[in-house]
Amino acid sequence: MHQTLNAAPTSPVVSLKNVHKSFGPLKVLDGVSFEVDRGEVLVLIGRSGSGKSTALRCIDRFEKIDSGEIVVCDHRVSDPKLDLRALRQDVGIVFQSYNLFPHLTIEENITLAPCSVKGISKAQAKEQARQVLAQVGLEDKLHQYPEQLSGGQQQRAAIARSLAMQPKVMLFDEVTSALDPELTGEVLKVIEALAADGMTMVMVTHEMGFARGIANRVVFMHRGKVHETGPAAILTSPATPELAQFVGTGL
Known part of the structure; x- marks a missing residue:
């Protein structure tokens, strides 16, 4: 009985098949596949330049791929006729830089997209803003401006802004790399809570301890390819010398 209830959503939420991407002569993704x-x-890990952030940006069509196939929440991302607005409603992305509008309050930053993209009422969007800010521990910052918040608070507000769109998948691109350790901890706690709530997530991170604790699966990218993949345990017992060297350096 349980099987029939769950029969529909068994296909992967995110699927990359033999994805290639170059910037001019530089091959950044060289036949990348994962689901x-x-x-x-x-969790996507790898040295700088290994292609992990590019792979993440291709999932949300911030970058167009040269060949291969990407399907996200049943959207064929590689299709030239893709409805970008529909894709972005299903996929939230949070970058290293918070990208909050400085001239808008935190509430206004969060209500902007739900009102303009989803067409929900101002009152409903405000209620939603309150809820998502509570979720990231910032309910009291509703009427403040980004510059009045610490870096960690701004990053949590950026996460709340993505959550307000009620996405099916969240993408995180090195969201703690600009933060000091204390602020990093507060952002990672929010992400842990989302994982505990069952949010589907793809993360690029250099925080190996965090990756070990949160990842169901780790993809190690090396020179534009998926070099090694497996459960979080591969971080403590890597199968390839490249991953052993990477985790050994603590990068």
């Missing part, structure tokens, strides 16, 4: 199931946390 993410519903409720799974997939």
